Amino acid sequence: MKLLKMLPFLSTALVGLAWFGAPAHAYALQDDEAEAEDEEAEDEDESDAWYAIVGGDVYTGTGAVLRGATVLSKNGKIKEIGHDLFLPEGTEKLDARGMRVYPGLVALSASSRLTKGLFQAEPEPDFDPHLGVDNLHPDGRANAHLDTGNEEYDEVADIPTDADVLVEGQLLRQEIADSFDPFSQYLVLALSTGITTAEQSDTPVKLKRDEIKDVDMGPKNVYSLNFSLSNPNSRRQTREKLEKASDYLRRMKAWEAEGDKDKKEPSKKGVDMNYVRVLRGEVFAAFNANDREELLDIAHLAQRYRFRPVINGCMEGWTVASELGRAGAYAIVTPRTRSPKSEELVRPGGSSIENAAILHSHGVQVAVIPGNTSFELNGMTGRDLLHLPVEAGFAIRGGLDERAALDSITTIPARILGVDHRVGTLEAGKDMDAIITDGDLLHYQTFVQYTVVDGKLVYDKEEEIFFAHIRPRPELPALDPGEEPGEAEAVVDEEAPADEDAEEEAPPESEDDDEGEGADDQGAGEDDDGRL
Amino acid sequence: MNATLSLLCSLAIASSASADLLAIRVGRAETISQGTIEHAVLLVEDGKIVMVGEDLPIERGIPTVDRPDWVVTPGLVNCYSRLGLDSAAGNMFEPQVRAADELYPLQDVYRDVLETGTTTLGLYPPGTGIPGQALAVRPRGKTLDEMLIADSVYLKIMLESSAKSKKVLREAFEKVDEHDEKVAKALEKWEKAEEKRKKDSKKKKKGDDDDKSAEKGEDDGAKDDGPKEFEPPEPDAKVQPFIELREKRLRAMMRINKAGDYLHLLDVIENEKIDWFLRIPLRNDIDLFKIAERLGEAERLVVTDPSITLMPNTRRERNIPAELARAGVHVALIPRRDSVAGHKDWLQDVGELVARGMDRQAALAAVTLEPARAMGLEERLGSLDPGKDANLVFWNGDPFAPGTKIEAVMLEGAIVHGDVR
Structure with a gap:
């Protein structure tokens, strides 16, 4: 150590080497001191x-x-x-x-109740046009009402420009930040579940308590496309807009390659910039789809135009998992969804508890949300956001490994929201959003004991x-x-x-060690129950 | 002893000066500023309180009211009322509107409310958003002037947690900045013109023509040849109230709905150096207790309702006014209903809060001195102190106790209800 102190001009790398070389335990104390000096200086x-x-x-x-x-x-x-x-x-x-x-957990398509904290029960919209779960219309048919059915009208509908897209996103973020209620009971409930980041209208929001600064985590990262079989008109439009956007990008590329500054930049006329952003990979394209045919179509569409789809619902995904995997899809699933396939069909279909596991094994990135993405205080339904980890636990029941199950409520949703550089894992440099539990997070018995957001105890x-x-x-x-x-x-x-x-x-x-542990714990718990 | 001496002196002076002198001896006086005084003696002259003290000797010859079983408090002040005014109005941005313009004197409600011991009313303009300015009146008089105590006592501003609401308030202050810039520019122009004029006058009439044409182009206000006072450009009527806020000639009543709104309010006006206080209606499930400490630390004044509320999503009761008072907030309580009946029940409701743990003195101040402070009238109203208006309410017992009745009401030295003789 003395030697080290005498040579303060050695490069840090050398010092580091020397530290590693020193017998760890004998010099632990001195190491601490040296480190302390280092820290203080820094x-x-x-x-x-x-x-x-x-x-x-x-x-x-x-x-x-x-x-x-x-x-x-x-x-x-x-x-x-x-x-x-x-x-x-x-x-x-x-x-x-x-x-x-x-x-800390990341909750997708969470109810605005979470951050707006209205006093009175807010009527749940039966359909969130972006990424929300459509409880009433699991097949995505609710989209039909968005379609005017009038082709002419649809043709002349405003096509957003780059600036429009930015302004709209900015206004949305401002509204979310300005209506944030840091004292909301729903917010506390979210924190009690371990949720520290939530999606509000496609925008990631940090669930801060007692303060309103810096809750907005960034622009929205998904753009919803409609490619539902039940809505041929909007299906056609989606394809058309993708084609136009793709063509625009091709012309743009050619123009750039040419490098002729005198030549006019390719026209943006008729090009929906949202779709261009999707094709550029700046935002994800989000779909609501559950049927096998729709899922296949989306997979093909994604491969053809080379973008990564985020598929919300994805109930029959297990039947076409390899196609979805090849398309690089993200799936947002609810493992407890129960829906039988149509009696008329011979092919496999309907819901499966194994959905998440099969999708994951084919390389689909699986995120989990509960059936109800709000908080229900009148009679715990057991399917609301309060049970986000439990829902992921059901994916394990269907065969998903525990590591992937944890990812499905942390890293993967963080990626979908475009905030995986800040949240989703505990790594140096990321936000200090952590939860402390009294057992395996994915076990039904476990309670979150503390929640820390941005280095502050909030629950x-x-x-x-x-x-x-x-x-x-x-x-x-x-x-x-x-x-x-x-x-x-x-x-x-x-x-x-x-x-x-x-x-x-x-x-x-x-990793396996971790899983083994978890399984052991769970096994023990079940044994106890069995004896009772 | 000293007090007695000085009283005797002043009484001697007073008695020789005016015949309007009245001494009042009651069982107890709630002075608000100096706590409760037993066996209190008050001296009233020309509508003002001259002296308050315990068991002071009264010089012979001074008319005396002697009611050892009575309790006297200052007249009650309700700083947030629309008694006698029409109601409906929508969301608006009309900060220049004055509630004074819609006042209709000589209504029965004013007479009736005076009999409930309310000697001062703060009347606010209707509507949400930024609907205008309130005035303070005495509920007696045939004309606006007779009723008026002070106009433009506060500007009502409603703020909620939304981008739109915050933007409206932010822009209102930005408009003041714009106006200030305009004034600064005009001043610069004027100074330049003034300099030029001086130069020109030195040169005498040599460049008269040039001068005139130049000035025409530059400034319409500086056409005269002689030295001219600087006239700043007139602000827009809707900007004017916010200029007055910044100059502290006007106060703002910030009406918010929940704890979270307070943080958003601070987000907008934290750097504004203006006088403001809060109006927060209490209702079940309100989470105001979450910011009680912050409000207390900042010594905010909060106008709220004398209600026991439930904690959000529970059946647990909370006495939020008591919690606020304990945290050091200046609490003002208004009647739960804005009607004569509401004013009759007013002190009973406040008494309920006292029975459930609210500090008694804070509760008394909450219906007198604190609402007066809200309207910037704390130098004139709200406590039994020499120099203040002789607005007195005589009770036949503890004002917070059920069944206590008002025996008499004095408004600025005149008995306007009941009989004291």
Whole structure:
């Protein structure tokens, strides 16, 4: 260490090498000090807000599970995850020993009740034209009402320009930000479920509590297309607009390749810029489709025009999973959907509990939403947003592996919303949105004990009226008197290297390790119930 | 002792100065500013309170009301009412409208409401959005002038959590900025013109023609040859109230619906240096308690209703006015219904809050001094202090207790209801 201090001008890489070279446990303390100096030099700002979730089993969502690790964040962004971290002075600590730490969940097509927090029950629209679940018309027929049925009228309908698209998106975001109610009970319920990011009218919104700043996470990332069999007119239009957009892009490419500045830029006349954005890959094309034929059509359309479709519903997706996989589709499914196939058909069809599993195995990115994407306080329906993890659990029942099930309510929806660079997993540099649970997140018994959003504790089960009275929080392992949880964690790790070694020696497939654990837990729970 | 001496002195002066002097001895006075005074003596002269104290000796010869079983409070102030005014109006942006223009004196409601102990009313213009300016009146008088205490006591502004509502308010202040710019430009022009004029006058009549033509092109206001006062351009009538807000000649009543609205309101006006207070109607499921501490820290004034409400989505009761008062908020309470009957039940409803934990002094202030403060009349109304208007209500017992009746009401020194002799 002295040597290191004497050579402060060595490149950081060298220092890093030297640290790795040093016997880890013997020099743990000094390492900490050196690191501390390093940190201090780097971050001297007193106003920095440090937050640490200490000692939990961290399920990062990237496949890695770090037992008894600490997640440290600075000003709402994850700084570091690991063992034996140096916690700067004034770091707020959350003791998560004996509990699990997961990334915050992402809820697609959530009811506007979540962030608007109306007092009176808001009538649920029976159809969200963008990505919402259509409970009344699972086959997507509700789209029919959007069609005027008048070809002439449809022809002359305004075709949005680039500027229109931007302005519309901007207004939408402004409206969502300006109507955000940070005290809404529905917001607290979302946080109690572990949801930290929600889609509101195609736009990703961070569920912040007690503040309204920076809730808007970015522009909308999906554009809804109608390609329903029951609506031939809009089907034709969609194809036509895609063709025009594709043609425009071709002409544009040619024009650019030519490099002749004097020549006029290709005309945008009649080209719907939303479709151009879809073809450029700037936004996803979203469809509502459940029937096998429609799904196939969408898959073919996507392959022909080379875009990635997001298919909401996707009930019969399991029958055409390989086609959807080849088309690079995203599917937003509800594993508990129950609908028999038509008696007249010979082919396989209808809903299947295995839908998510089969789609996933064919390379379709599967996101899960519950049947009702709102919160129902009058009689828990068990199918509302409060049961988002449970819904993902049903996908596991159908054969989806646990890792993919967690992804289906974190990473995949984050990708669909275009915010996977900020949320969806626990990684350094991402937002400090984490939930701390008292067990496997996807198990029906598990409660979210704490929710952290942007490095701030926003939900504590024992402090809210909803679930505080149900199964009080398990007691934490006792600390030595006078010890802070953070310190204890550091000491434990230093004194008990055996544990760490054991973990390192464990089979390399840590993902499977995680799944095994989860399965064990679940098995135990079921056994108990069985005996009762 | 000192108090007695000074009283004697002043009484001596007072008695020689005016025959309008009246001494009132009651069992208890709720002064608001100095708490409760037992065996209180008040001296009233020329419609003003001259002196308040405990058991003060009264000089012989001064007419005295001696009612040891009575309780006296300041006249009640309702700062948010539309008594005697028409109701309907829509959403609008009419900040220049004055409720004074629709006042119709000599209505029975004013006489009746005075008998409920309400000696001051703040009447606001109807409508949502930004509907205009309120006035403060005494509910007595044959003409507007006789009733008027102060005009334009506050500008009513409704704000809700929506892009549209926030935009309206934001733009209103932006218009003031635009106007300020216009004024600055005009001033610059005027200064230039003035300089030129001075130069020209030095040159005498040499360049007279040039001067005239140049000025015509530059400024219509500076056509005269002599030195001219700068006349800033007239602001738009709808911009004027917001200029007055910025200059603190007008106050704003921000009407919001829920806790979240408060953050959005701050988002818009945080950097505006204006006087403002809040009006938040209470209803079941309101989550106002979530911002009680923030309101308290900022020492905000909140005009609200004397109601017990339920916590959102529960059957748990909350006494939000009490919580606000405890957090340090200036709470003003208005009758639950804006009618004469509502004014009769007013103190009973407030008494209910007191019975459920609201601080008694805060509750008394909530119907007197705090609403007066809301209208910027706290120097003149709302407490029993020397120099303030002699608006007094005489009760036959604790004003918050059920069954207590009003024995008499004094408005600016004159008994307008009941008999004190």
